[in-house]
Amino acid sequence: MTELKTYTREEVSRHAAEEDIWIIIDNAVYDMSNFIDMHPGGVFPILEYAGKDATDAFYGMHRQEVLLKYNRYKIGTIEGQKEQITIRQHGDLSKVPYAEMSAFLGYKSPYYKDSHLRYQKGLRKICDELKTEAQECDSAGDRPSDEFAKKLGSYHLLAAHVGPGSWLHDVVLPGNVPGKEYDYFHDMITHQEFARWGTPGLVAGLVGGMTISLPTVLNYGKPELKARLVPLLLTGEKRMSLAITEPYTGSDVASIRTHAKKVEGGYIVNGVKKWITTGRFADYFATAVKTEKGISMLLIERQEGVETKAVKTAYSASAGTSYITFENVFVPDANLLGVEHQGFRVVLSNFNHERFMLIAQSVAAARNAVEECFKWAMQRKVFGKRLIEQPVIRNKLAKMIAGVESCQTWTENIAYQMNHMNYAQQADMLAGPIALLKYHATRMMHDVSDDACQIFGGRALTKTGMGKYIEDLQRTYKFNAILGGSEEIMADLGVRQAMKKFPADARL
Numbered sequence: 001m002t003e004l005k006t007y008t009r010e011e012v013s014r015h016a017a018e019e020d021i022w023i024i025i026d027n028a029v030y031d032m033s034n035f036i037d038m039h040p041g042g043v044f045p046i047l048e049y050a051g052k053d054a055t056d057a058f059y060g061m062h063r064q065e066v067l068l069k070y071n072r073y074k075i076g077t078i079e080g081q082k083e084q085i086t087i088r089q090h091g092d093l094s095k096v097p098y099a100e101m102s103a104f105l106g107y108k109s110p111y112y113k114d115s116h117l118r119y120q121k122g123l124r125k126i127c128d129e130l131k132t133e134a135q136e137c138d139s140a141g142d143r144p145s146d147e148f149a150k151k152l153g154s155y156h157l158l159a160a161h162v163g164p165g166s167w168l169h170d171v172v173l174p175g176n177v178p179g180k181e182y183d184y185f186h187d188m189i190t191h192q193e194f195a196r197w198g199t200p201g202l203v204a205g206l207v208g209g210m211t212i213s214l215p216t217v218l219n220y221g222k223p224e225l226k227a228r229l230v231p232l233l234l235t236g237e238k239r240m241s242l243a244i245t246e247p248y249t250g251s252d253v254a255s256i257r258t259h260a261k262k263v264e265g266g267y268i269v270n271g272v273k274k275w276i277t278t279g280r281f282a283d284y285f286a287t288a289v290k291t292e293k294g295i296s297m298l299l300i301e302r303q304e305g306v307e308t309k310a311v312k313t314a315y316s317a318s319a320g321t322s323y324i325t326f327e328n329v330f331v332p333d334a335n336l337l338g339v340e341h342q343g344f345r346v347v348l349s350n351f352n353h354e355r356f357m358l359i360a361q362s363v364a365a366a367r368n369a370v371e372e373c374f375k376w377a378m379q380r381k382v383f384g385k386r387l388i389e390q391p392v393i394r395n396k397l398a399k400m401i402a403g404v405e406s407c408q409t410w411t412e413n414i415a416y417q418m419n420h421m422n423y424a425q426q427a428d429m430l431a432g433p434i435a436l437l438k439y440h441a442t443r444m445m446h447d448v449s450d451d452a453c454q455i456f457g458g459r460a461l462t463k464t465g466m467g468k469y470i471e472d473l474q475r476t477y478k479f480n481a482i483l484g485g486s487e488e489i490m491a492d493l494g495v496r497q498a499m500k501k502f503p504a505d506a507r508l
């Protein structure tokens with residue numbers, strides 16, 4: 001790389017004509033002469049700063065990544081002046097208060113071990129390196145590419161999404177963490193780091209569909225089916241989705257109409273499914289069907305008779321949300337998941353983990369909004385003052401921070417319980433608290449999104465630029481309030497579970 005020249009401010013001030021225009025941002029000098037006509041904000045704003053320091057004006061209008069993207073226009077630095085503004089490097093923790101979990105910033109915690117800190121560090125770097133590609137794919141609404149999925153597979157991050165289990169025992173995870181050490185704190189970190197991309201649609205399409213469907217095969221599939229499918233899914237060669245909801249029914253699984261008729265050697269399936277995340281790209285569908293005496297779960301492979309079309313949602317189309325039709329599809333007995341007519345057990349079995357994932361994502365997305373709003377309030381000037389100088393803005397930030405930190409702390413408590421309870425104990429003791437926390441986390445997200453929008457104003461309604469994360473948050477946060485059990489059902493389930501444990505002899 002050629003060494004950049006140094007200039008004095010006086011030298012820069014001599015380049016102040018439209019065809020020869022330099023500006024200063026922080027300690028760097030940019031030659032805008034060839035860019036000014038292409039500048040998306042127009043010629044006029046740049047001309048105003050010709051030959052001058054444009055640092056505050058620049059940061060009032062652009063995100064830092066603009067400077068990285070247009071680094072080619074940087075021609076030098078200001079003599080004797082050090083950088084005042086740090087450009088975040090891949091893997092860095094944010095220094096903005098409350099922008100990171102306190103345990104990563106040196107605060108004491110009873111929960112986190114060295115292995116969690118190493119994993120977070122390693123994973124942050126990988127996620128940062130993939131962030132631009134993830135964001136471009138999400139904005140374009142593209143199918144996440146096979147190369148992208150395979151890259152995650154090569155770091156064992158597809159397997160990590162599914163949660164702790166034997167599928168991780170023989171691998172080494174980011175941060176040099178042996179897969180056998182992977183617990184629900186690592187799992188929480190996985191979902192939170194991916195949520196930092198600010199691309200919930202893409203994350204749902206790339207890993208969400210698989211995270212909620214693959215356990216049906218891992219826990220209920222016959223050995224041959226597992227041996228054939230699991231390696232393909234965990235390396236990113238194939239995609240999978242969970243096909244339960246239908247146009248006629250959402251949470252009410254008992255009312256599904258897709259049916260499977262028993263025939264020699266298998267089943268013939270007919271019916272439709274709707275809102276199926278990853279469905280548009282999926283090779284396999286863990287599908288709830290009506291059989292003679294109840295609900296059964298079948299692993300349906302993409303074949304003739306299986307059609308998927310896009311359902312347009314507020315998510316990016318990268319989520320692969322689809323409408324699926326099954327028309328006389330033959331499914332062999334070998335693809336039955338669990339016991340015939342007892343598919344409910346298979347459907348219910350993964351709810352706690354799915355909800356835990358949604359909670360972790362919600363807290364991370366809200367925390368991201370805290371960082372965005374804090375930075376914006378500190379750098380944005382209106383009516384001659386920084387936004388942060390307005391008490392109403394500080395009050396909103398306080399509410400956001402308190403919401404995020406309280407949800408984070410409850411999530412950590414749940415992760416600790418999950419680490420120390422077997423499956424039966426989790427089902428008995430945690431279904432209620434997890435449901436209540438999901439309800440609480442998505443309500444918190446609702447409030448954070450609302451306050452963040454007010455802080456960012458019009459920029460929160462714009463898909464690119466300063467408010468792009470907030471725009472995405474306010475457009476998509478409702479998904480977590482509905483998927484995996486709606487807020488109302490979560491709240492009700494939490495209290496009903498508590499009622500079951502209410503002591504018969506308790507009185508006021």
Ligand code: HEM
Binds near residue numbers: 023040049057063
């Ligand atoms: C290295 C120098 C600069 C580069 C590479 C640059 C690049 C860009 C880009 C890429 C955008 C689109 C924003 C987005 O959607 O993210 C933009 C918008 C804009 N830029 Fe610049 N810019 C530079 C300097 C400046 C300066 C010095 C000003 C003076 C105030 C300025 C004023 C604006 C304005 C007003 C907009 C429109 C913002 C909006 O839509 O809200 N730019 N610029």
